Amino acid sequence: LRDLESDAEGYATPVRVTPDALEIVLALTRRFLAHEAYPGKAVRLVRSVLSTPGTVRDGYRWYEARDVFDAFKRLTGLPDFILGAEPPRTRESIRASLGAMVAGQPEAIEAVTDVVVTMQRSLSDPEKPLATYLFVGPTGVGKTETARALATYLFGSPSRMVRFDMSEFASSVSVTRLVGHAGAPDGELALSLRTQPFTVVLFDEIEK
Numbered sequence: 001l002r003d004l005e006s007d008a009e010g011y012a013t014p015v016r017v018t019p020d021a022l023e024i025v026l027a028l029t030r031r032f033l034a035h036e037a038y039p040g041k042a043v044r045l046v047r048s049v050l051s052t053p054g055t056v057r058d059g060y061r062w063y064e065a066r067d068v069f070d071a072f073k074r075l076t077g078l079p080d081f082i083l084g085a086e087p088p089r090t091r092e093s094i095r096a097s098l099g100a101m102v103a104g105q106p107e108a109i110e111a112v113t114d115v116v117v118t119m120q121r122s123l124s125d126p127e128k129p130l131a132t133y134l135f136v137g138p139t140g141v142g143k144t145e146t147a148r149a150l151a152t153y154l155f156g157s158p159s160r161m162v163r164f165d166m167s168e169f170a171s172s173v174s175v176t177r178l179v180g181h182a183g184a185p186d187g188e189l190a191l192s193l194r195t196q197p198f199t200v201v202l203f204d205e206i207e208k
Contacts, residue, residue, distance in 0.1 A: 015050060016060045024068040025049075028083065032076065034126035035197065048075060076198040077155035081120060088120050094153075101149035105142045108135060112150045119154070144202065151200040161200045162192050167208035 025045050033041045048071040054061040069085040072078070080086040095113045102109060115131045118124050135143035144163070151161035169178045180187035186194070193199070 013056065013061045014059065015054070015063070017046070017049075017063045018065070020065045021049070021063055021068050024065045028068065028072050031122065031126065032072075032078070032198075045071060045075070048072075073156075077157060077160055078198065079154075079156065082116075082154070091117050094120075098149055098153055101152065102142050102146050105146060108133075108142070108146045112146060115150065116154060144204065147200050147202045155198050155200070160196070160198065161202055162196075163202045163204055164189070165204050167205045170208060 025042055029036070029038070029041045029045055045068070049063050049067050052063075052067060052071065054063045054067060056062070066085070069080065069083055072083060073080070081089050091113060094116050095109060098112055098116075099106070099109045111133060119130055124130050135146060137143060148158045148161050152158045154160075164178065169175050176187065178187045178189050180190060189201075193201070
């Protein structure tokens with residue numbers, strides 16, 4: 001890693017990465033980036049870590065476990081308690097935080113709380129979506145707001161919710177725009193998830 005010396009300001013400072021930081025790189029990429037391959041996913045995370053200033057001491061730029069967690073948070077939006085950088089949160093505190101964002105939907109909040117608890121405990125299948133929910137009810141009861149609350153709590157921002165208005169995909173021709181076709185297999189859905197896989201996907205107006 002001493003060869004990776006060029007910093008953003010254009011001058012060279014030798015680099016040191018602590019062993020525990022490298023262990024965190026492997027742990028995070030193994031757990032959360034199962035859809036990508038080694039060594040590329042580990043190298044990309046290390047490069048993201050080294051793009052930050054680090055801590056300069058003894059003539060070196062040092063990078064430690066905290067730097068790796070911070071870099072991974074920037075890439076995914078995932079909070080420290082999910083990544084393992086801080087103690088896990090109780091189910092009650094998770095439910096209370098989500099419930100403060102959505103009024104009058106306790107059953108839906110219980111359901112999305114399960115997603116967070118499952119992910120926190122590393123019980124989810126990394127090859128599949130965390131969960132799939134069907135929120136049913138008339139306009140204004142909080143279906144979209146529940147999805148937005150989950151995106152905010154789990155990935156740090158409501159912008160991490162991708163919404164597809166399914167009324168725009170009612171015909172067979174328009175469906176190919178969403179899921180692709182033989183000549184262009186990457187539809188809007190695949191392109192969106194490839195750009196940012198750490199997101200909540202909302203299929204709105206599915207009855208249409």
